[in-house]
Amino acid sequence: MKPRLNIVTIGVKNLQVSRDFYKNALGWEPTKDSDENIVFFNHGGIILGLYPIDKLAEDAEISPARSGFSGVTCAINLDTKEAVQELYNTVIKNGGKPLVEPRETFWGGYDAYFADPDGNAWEIAWAPFWNFDEQGSLIME
Template sequence: MKPRLNIVTLGVSDLKRSRDFYRDALGWEPGQGSDNNIVFYGQGGIVFALYPLNDLAEDANLPPGRSGFPGVTLAINMDSKEAVDQLYRQITGNGGTPLVEPRETFWGGYDCYFADPDGHTWEIAWAPFWKFDEQGSLLLE
């Protein structure tokens, strides 16, 4: 079996609020199978899902409490610094919490950070050494 990341699910405290945030801030529309209990977004071969936090924790047999940095970030890679700036303004203008303003990075790229309504940490980045395929997926050459 080839290793493959297929689904990333975020536990959220208010599914409707999160669904509205991802629509308004990123323009993402729910995909097939979405309903009032779960939301799916197609992401070029990976499915991004939103699910109520308490239900997700119960499913994983873990307590639902969250605090501090969980050691995970999600990232959206763009094809230019200007695209990073534009998306950051769009997201923070639609309810995203600014964490780190757009900046030059020590690794030669450009990035910024925001949090969604549940505090999940996202990076928006441009890396001059990464390329995209025709579907917009990153190519690690």
């Protein structure tokens, strides 16, 4: 089977708060398939979904209780260090919780971390050796 990741869904406490955060802090527009029950953001072949955490847990037949780090982060990869700093500042101004201030990394790049309103950890990163296609998707072989 060909590797294929199509949708990443994040369980959220308040769908409207999270929708507004991702739209205002990151500038992502919900797709036309979004409604009052679920929100989708198109990322050039991968869809980010937001769905009420209690309903997501029920669907997966697991407990919605969360404690601490989930072991998962999502990353937004950008073209420049300055873009990392600029997006980080915008996110924090729009309600993101600072986790790691923008910094030089041990691997030769530049990154920062923030948490969304539900505590999900996001990295914003730049690396001099990364390339992107015309849709802005990271190319790795």
